[in-house]
């Protein structure tokens with residue numbers, strides 16, 4: 001029986017359940033997508049070229065890109081990284097580890113941390129991992145949870161993103177009855193018959209949570225007198241510490257769907273967005289707010305996402321058609337956590 005440990009700032013080395021203890025074995029990486037360099041007991045070691053970056057094989061059999069990369073012409077800045085793991089479960093573990101460290105750093109630097117959560121299947125795995133392994137590692141009472149997007153349904157509806165996070169994570173945190181295990185939770189106050197009002201109210205919540213008058217959210221004077229677009233030009237928008245995002249097969253992210261109004265938004269932080277293919281409203285953070293964040297991470301797994309990633313990284317720049325292309329943090333970091341199945345075949349030499 002192998003035991004994995006992770007270094008926790010507060011408690012030192014703490015054990016972590018390895019995926020295979022839950023019956024999930026590391027899966028071999030498809031050899032046709034890799035160049036062999038050396039050997040490990042269960043798979044061929046790869047060096048995958050992606051633009052100007054290299055992937056290297058980690059001891060756990062996953063691929064990690066070591067150097068910052070630029071994918072596609074001008075598509076990502078130097079502050080971007082791609083982390084490829086063999087399974088969705090390993091992706092969730094890697095994100096979890098990265099997230100905890102980012103939270104610890106934010107709390108150490110500013111005494112608090114804000115996170116915008118995503119809906120979707122891989123983020124759900126992450127929330128379950130937090131509930132299983134991380135409830136006692138950071139001081140969650142200093143962490144504010146916002147929602148990057150929400151469906152226009154009541155909070156107890158099975159499609160509610162808040163409801164998903166509550167079931168996967170928050171109920172278990174609350175069950176501990178320990179204040180340090182329980183984050184500050186700011187769900188979208190959905191009023192299904194008034195999506196614009198919901199969005200307006202949540203914009204105000206976001207401003208308050210991010211403290212428009214502290215140095216993490218721009219200066220109070222500019223917050224009250226300038227428009228979002230003016231503040232954008234001055235890089236003075238409210239700043240979320242960490243934004244988690246999924247990616248749809250159609251290259252949507254958050255609830256920024258192709259050819260929808262919210263993609264044009266330059267005056268609001270959070271809007272109601274009518275999505276014709278669902279004939280329904282979604283509620284979503286806008287590109288200016290997401291791009292002002294300190295760290296933005298995509299969590300993307302499964303073969304159905306491969307074409308979308310390919311077009312976001314390498315396709316012609318058409319944000320209207322491929323909304324995730326619009327994500328490029330102005331002064332922050334961008335991370336892509338993928339499983340091998342989602343990794344596009346195309347690579348640039």
Ligand code: 6PG
Nearest residue numbers: 119120121122246247248253254
């Ligand atoms: C939502 C989202 C959305 C999601 C993607 C990917 O509420 O549905 O926030 O942007 O992250 O559709 O979802 P999957 O990971 O489930 O494919």
